[in-house]
Amino acid sequence: MKEMLKITLSLVAIFIAAGLVMGVTYKYTSPVRFIAEKKEKEEALKAMAPNATDPIVPAGNWSSSHGKPYEYYQATAAGKPVAYISSTAGKGYSSFVAMLVSLDTDLKIKDVKILHHGETPGLGDQVEEKSFIDQFKGKSLLQIVLTKDSSKTDNIVAISGATISSRAVTNGVQDAVKTLVEKYGAGVVAAPKEVKHEHK
Amino acid sequence: MSTNNVNYGTIIKNGIFGENPVFRLALSLCPAVAVTSGVKNGFLMGVAVFFVMIMVNATVSLLRNFINAKVRIPSYMFIIATWVTVTDLVMAAFARDVYKQMGLYIMLIVAFAIVLSRAEMFASKNKLLPSIVDGAAMGMGFLLALVLLGIFREFLGKGSLWGMQILPGKPVLIMIMPAGGFFAMGLMMGWLNWIDRKFFGGTGASSGGH
Numbered sequence: 001m002k003e004m005l006k007i008t009l010s011l012v013a014i015f016i017a018a019g020l021v022m023g024v025t026y027k028y029t030s031p032v033r034f035i036a037e038k039k040e041k042e043e044a045l046k047a048m049a050p051n052a053t054d055p056i057v058p059a060g061n062w063s064s065s066h067g068k069p070y071e072y073y074q075a076t077a078a079g080k081p082v083a084y085i086s087s088t089a090g091k092g093y094s095s096f097v098a099m100l101v102s103l104d105t106d107l108k109i110k111d112v113k114i115l116h117h118g119e120t121p122g123l124g125d126q127v128e129e130k131s132f133i134d135q136f137k138g139k140s141l142l143q144i145v146l147t148k149d150s151s152k153t154d155n156i157v158a159i160s161g162a163t164i165s166s167r168a169v170t171n172g173v174q175d176a177v178k179t180l181v182e183k184y185g186a187g188v189v190a191a192p193k194e195v196k197h198e199h200k
Numbered sequence: 201m202s203t204n205n206v207n208y209g210t211i212i213k214n215g216i217f218g219e220n221p222v223f224r225l226a227l228s229l230c231p232a233v234a235v236t237s238g239v240k241n242g243f244l245m246g247v248a249v250f251f252v253m254i255m256v257n258a259t260v261s262l263l264r265n266f267i268n269a270k271v272r273i274p275s276y277m278f279i280i281a282t283w284v285t286v287t288d289l290v291m292a293a294f295a296r297d298v299y300k301q302m303g304l305y306i307m308l309i310v311a312f313a314i315v316l317s318r319a320e321m322f323a324s325k326n327k328l329l330p331s332i333v334d335g336a337a338m339g340m341g342f343l344l345a346l347v348l349l350g351i352f353r354e355f356l357g358k359g360s361l362w363g364m365q366i367l368p369g370k371p372v373l374i375m376i377m378p379a380g381g382f383f384a385m386g387l388m389m390g391w392l393n394w395i396d397r398k399f400f401g402g403t404g405a406s407s408g409g410h
Binding site for chain 2: 029119
């Protein structure tokens with residue numbers, strides 16, 4: 001009985017000490033991290049619409065199919081819209097892939113940027129590669145469909161070995177574009193059709 | 201190992217060559233296969249492990265008389281998890297650029313056999329300074345092994361090194377696939393054993409005996 005108590009106490013002492021170490025570290029690092037992340041987000045937004053001259057402020061919120069809220073923005077130059085931007089995410093293999101998507105005023109994709117993700121190193125993180133992301137540029141809503149057929153360059157060709165992560169990016173971009181088209185596309189695309197998802 | 205007469209040279213040589221974590225002790229092969237599809241990934245992972253191993257060995261060594269032998273494994277695991285979390289938090293705040301590259305890998309270190317094994321084999325029986333040196337030597341051995349594997353696999357698999365294209369095309373694509381990781385590991389182990397026997401009169405694999 002006495003030994004059990006000793007063992008328990010020694011473990012509890014270590015756990016408390018470890019908790020304190022982690023807590024103190026968190027306390028002093030999290031504000032720095034928060035500011036850095038905010039600044040990065042602002043810079044990322046600016047990079048999504050380099051031709052915007054006015055500060056980019058949120059225009060509203062939308063919630064995606066997986067229920068998380070995201071913001072969308074209208075980037076303007078001298079009061080005239082030059083791009084529409086939305087934050088979004090897609091559910092991947094082991095994380096949500098958080099992204100920014102920007103559209104030209106003709107509602108074609110201008111740029112896609114992956115902000116952060118926790119996909120498998122060496123496999124899923126290949127979606128960050130330029131060759132994959134660049135596929136989205138210039139595409140319109142109905143073209144954003146994942147395919148495994150590398151000849152279908154009208155659509156988004158999945159990375160072999162990273163299909164689930166490819167799908168996460170594609171679905172996230174699709175959600176964002178759909179939202180932006182609904183908000184800003186009145187008259188351009190009357191009723192955006194439901195895009196068929198590729199099932200495995 | 202004696203606690204009084206510590207030969208730092210031997211500790212360092214053991215960590216990097218004689219008991220190299222990957223090629224000799226054959227520990228942590230899983231991450232070694234997973235991250236070495238490129239030199240860069242291997243290097244960054246190696247650096248993170250290097251720091252965590254030094255911190256864990258130091259802590260375990262300091263607490264070695266306090267940790268109850270019957271619950272030492274949970275204690276070590278908790279110490280490892282704490283240092284990995286601290287590394288993750290500090291890097292996320294103060295080394296943003298590196299964190300963006302390495303953030304994915306850091307949390308994986310908690311489950312590395314090599315970290316736990318050095319805590320148990322060495323730090324729990326030795327004083328602070330030798331334990332730190334052992335952590336650094338083992339971490340360096342791990343880092344070098346990952347870089348070596350990374351060079352081998354990336355060069356053959358992608359024809360590039362550190363992301364820079366050297367050969368046109370992809371000579372042996374399978375080398376960057378998981379199966380290629382095992383091929384590379386086996387070839388490297390065999391090759392190093394051959395060198396050891398031929399030139400240094402060693403006994404080959406598992407001379408570490410763990």
